[in-house]
Amino acid sequence: MHRGLRTNEIKENTLEAFQNAIASPFTDGFEFDIRKTKDQQFVVHHNAFIKNDLIRTKTYKYLKQNYHLPLLSEVLSLKTDKLMLVEIKDSDIPYERLMQILESFPDKKIYVMSFHNEVIKKLKELGLTKKVGVLNYILNSEENLYDFICLLNNFTTKKLIEAYQNRKVEVFLYGVINEEEDLKWENVYYIVDKIPRKKKF
Numbered sequence: 001m002h003r004g005l006r007t008n009e010i011k012e013n014t015l016e017a018f019q020n021a022i023a024s025p026f027t028d029g030f031e032f033d034i035r036k037t038k039d040q041q042f043v044v045h046h047n048a049f050i051k052n053d054l055i056r057t058k059t060y061k062y063l064k065q066n067y068h069l070p071l072l073s074e075v076l077s078l079k080t081d082k083l084m085l086v087e088i089k090d091s092d093i094p095y096e097r098l099m100q101i102l103e104s105f106p107d108k109k110i111y112v113m114s115f116h117n118e119v120i121k122k123l124k125e126l127g128l129t130k131k132v133g134v135l136n137y138i139l140n141s142e143e144n145l146y147d148f149i150c151l152l153n154n155f156t157t158k159k160l161i162e163a164y165q166n167r168k169v170e171v172f173l174y175g176v177i178n179e180e181e182d183l184k185w186e187n188v189y190y191i192v193d194k195i196p197r198k199k200k201f
Contacts, residue, residue, distance in 0.1 A: 005020035018078055021082070035089050113135060149169055
């Protein structure tokens with residue numbers, strides 16, 4: 001589920017939304033976004049700003065008190081064996097701190113991705129044991145960086161999916177608009193905003 005399983009009462013990228021996704025028999029896992037704070041913590045939020053506050057210029061204590069943003073470690077602590085897909089939004093991050101958090105959950109099914117290739121490359125160089133991937137990799141030329149690829153659904157073909165799968169690269173698709181037309185490929189993860197009739201991510 002894209003940023004968790006939301007309802008009219010439960011917002012995206014919240015512990016409640018993730019718990020909903022965990023409880024649902026129709027999901028394989030959930031995706032969420034992380035950003036760094038002024039004091040080098042990782043909070044869960046999609047945009048760089050929250051209201052008028054730039055997240056990277058605020059401390060975790062401030063963000064917790066004013067917006068109740070959860071920490072990355074709180075999400076990873078949720079009791080589940082479902083897949084947790086972490087999207088790193090910032091390009092300038094404290095790598096050692098992030099590695100420490102991710103590696104402190106050895107039994108969790110954690111996948112880590114970013115639009116920033118250099119972030120994923122650095123995590124690989126540092127020896128991160130979690131699966132790593134990039135978004136829209138079709139537009140890039142680097143090879144052997146990743147365990148999975150996240151592609152925009154509308155620009156994906158069966159031939160492209162099979163090319164990655166033949167290289168043992170798992171495929172995630174995002175940007176699903178119309179369930180009847182878009183959920184057509186097998187052996188891929190779909191990142192969706194609502195529960196489809198078929199079991200999808």
